Amino acid sequence: MYELLEHTADIGILAVGRDAAEAFAQAAKGFAAVTLQDPASVEERETRSVEVTAPDEEALLVAWVNELVFLQDAEGFLVGRTVVQKITATRLKALLYGEPFDPERHRMATQVKAATYHQVKVEHDGGCRLRVILDI
Amino acid sequence: MATDTKGILRKLDPYRWEIPVTYKPGMRVPGLVFASEGLMEGIGQDQALEQVANVATLPGVVRYSLAMPDVHWGYGFPVGGVAAMRTQDGVVSPGGVGFDINCGVRLLRTDLQREEVLPHLQRLVDQLYRDVPSGLGEGGAIRLSDAELEAVMTSGSLWAVQNGHGDRQDLEATEEDGRMAGADPRKVSARARQRGRPQLGTLGSGNHFLEVAFVDEVYDRAVAEAFDLHTPGQVVVWIHCGSRGLGHQVCDDFLKVMDGAMRRYGIEVPDRQLACAPISSSEGKDYLAALACAVNFAFANRQAIAAAVRRSFEIVFGRPAGAMGIRQVYDVAHNIAKIERHLVDGRETELCVHRKGATRSFPPGHPAVPLRYRAVGQPVLIPGDMGRYSFVCVGTPAAMTESWGSACHGAGRVASRTAIKKTLRGQDVEATLRGQGVIARAGGWASLAEEMPAAYKDVAEVVRVTDAAGLARRVARTRPMGVIKG
Numbered sequence: 001m002y003e004l005l006e007h008t009a010d011i012g013i014l015a016v017g018r019d020a021a022e023a024f025a026q027a028a029k030g031f032a033a034v035t036l037q038d039p040a041s042v043e044e045r046e047t048r049s050v051e052v053t054a055p056d057e058e059a060l061l062v063a064w065v066n067e068l069v070f071l072q073d074a075e076g077f078l079v080g081r082t083v084v085q086k087i088t089a090t091r092l093k094a095l096l097y098g099e100p101f102d103p104e105r106h107r108m109a110t111q112v113k114a115a116t117y118h119q120v121k122v123e124h125d126g127g128c129r130l131r132v133i134l135d136i
Numbered sequence: 137m138a139t140d141t142k143g144i145l146r147k148l149d150p151y152r153w154e155i156p157v158t159y160k161p162g163m164r165v166p167g168l169v170f171a172s173e174g175l176m177e178g179i180g181q182d183q184a185l186e187q188v189a190n191v192a193t194l195p196g197v198v199r200y201s202l203a204m205p206d207v208h209w210g211y212g213f214p215v216g217g218v219a220a221m222r223t224q225d226g227v228v229s230p231g232g233v234g235f236d237i238n239c240g241v242r243l244l245r246t247d248l249q250r251e252e253v254l255p256h257l258q259r260l261v262d263q264l265y266r267d268v269p270s271g272l273g274e275g276g277a278i279r280l281s282d283a284e285l286e287a288v289m290t291s292g293s294l295w296a297v298q299n300g301h302g303d304r305q306d307l308e309a310t311e312e313d314g315r316m317a318g319a320d321p322r323k324v325s326a327r328a329r330q331r332g333r334p335q336l337g338t339l340g341s342g343n344h345f346l347e348v349a350f351v352d353e354v355y356d357r358a359v360a361e362a363f364d365l366h367t368p369g370q371v372v373v374w375i376h377c378g379s380r381g382l383g384h385q386v387c388d389d390f391l392k393v394m395d396g397a398m399r400r401y402g403i404e405v406p407d408r409q410l411a412c413a414p415i416s417s418s419e420g421k422d423y424l425a426a427l428a429c430a431v432n433f434a435f436a437n438r439q440a441i442a443a444a445v446r447r448s449f450e451i452v453f454g455r456p457a458g459a460m461g462i463r464q465v466y467d468v469a470h471n472i473a474k475i476e477r478h479l480v481d482g483r484e485t486e487l488c489v490h491r492k493g494a495t496r497s498f499p500p501g502h503p504a505v506p507l508r509y510r511a512v513g514q515p516v517l518i519p520g521d522m523g524r525y526s527f528v529c530v531g532t533p534a535a536m537t538e539s540w541g542s543a544c545h546g547a548g549r550v551a552s553r554t555a556i557k558k559t560l561r562g563q564d565v566e567a568t569l570r571g572q573g574v575i576a577r578a579g580g581w582a583s584l585a586e587e588m589p590a591a592y593k594d595v596a597e598v599v600r601v602t603d604a605a606g607l608a609r610r611v612a613r614t615r616p617m618g619v620i621k622g
Contacts, residue, residue, distance in 0.1 A: 073381045074330040111341040113235040113384040117408040118211035135235045
């Protein structure tokens, strides 16, 4: 599950899962909720396979969300469902089910410039909790 | 810090507050905040002062970590933060520029009066909304090949003028002449190019906007006339936007690079978002070369948008832009890092000045000020929020002495976007603005509500304090008539 967090000039995502794979997938849902007025309007017409690497798990979270930012901004690709196939502290492999932006059906909400390192957090406490602040 | 600002800050005078160098371990210089008592109440509420202190720990920082009167919590550097580092042994930090590299403001003046525009205002706003892609998920107005994108990155506004967007007079009326030296497209990643290529000529969203306004008060008649602004009722156009996805990606790319490189240089920072590298290092040089590319993209962007604005006016009023006196007053960057020479302990020293949410404010006589304004000083453009007012100011000698020639950039946010959305729906905002005589068009109701005037500090107070502190002098005030937002 995820929650959106207030921040003076920007917005944050808090995501929780039973494990890192689930939490990172929930973070992607949070991202969709920030950027789209109706995340449910995204249909699973295409798949993207992504792989992200980083020096540590906090940087991995930032890089993961920035991957979603890039796909949306550069390719207009909107993510409906995410399956994290493999995740370690430094590497993530995922399948993204979604489709290209269609002005007839999709309404954007907030444009994200980037995920930031500000107050970024990855905690393992039985489950996995994430926090990442977005510059919007 | 949020609960005990009074205990920690040392008030130097009504507009200057010092954060002692002893406040936090690692601080190399004190912090200096330009603010009034009133503004300081708000500033003490969030972590902005903590961030000012963090910036003071960066290697090579000279004299003070500065905060402008509109300072608020950002990431790494606060928004409204200014810090200069010696190029010889200091660092450059992408967080000291921001993700939106060369987010900035352009002001156009016209000979039109408010009364003659009012009957056509709805049509004008609709035309502008059509001609300047603002919103979310739209394409760009200008198709660029890879080679053309490279030319945009190296030549900025000059490329735009050479390709039919505006004319050469605009170049002289732009900071850096719209073209920052040292741009090397090879240092800009494929991802950054992929993001930026379809976005030239677009406003973007968030707090970016295009505003038709009128001069409603002139504070300094002589300087206003030098800026070609003189009549109350005179219609002007504000353009506020940046380098779009290209700049955001450049920042992200180099934060990653520097995050990894810092250790090799023995640098530790109290906040990871302050990732940095020595200016003289390959990482530092690469960032500055990529930064210049993004800066130029943003200048070209505002140049293209200004050209589209001229065409919109031509369509609506049926006259050539020249016949309506549509000319550029100035264009300033407020997210940038620049190599400049300043006096440090009486000696001219080369510094890398970071201005994040801060505007350059150069005095009369400075060679970087366009010839036509050199006698009076650099125009300092301060947009407010969309319901209230914006200000044109002028640079001062005091700013050179105290803030590396820097001033505020606009009203800072006080309330979060989510909090604001809860209090007012977009449609109420539209009705409220209409009641105030302002026509607003936005890409989505959500984006309108987020930019509610209540979300921002009062820019009039920010500008009053900036003026009182001597960093920039008030010249004129404008009020909005029509606003286009993403």
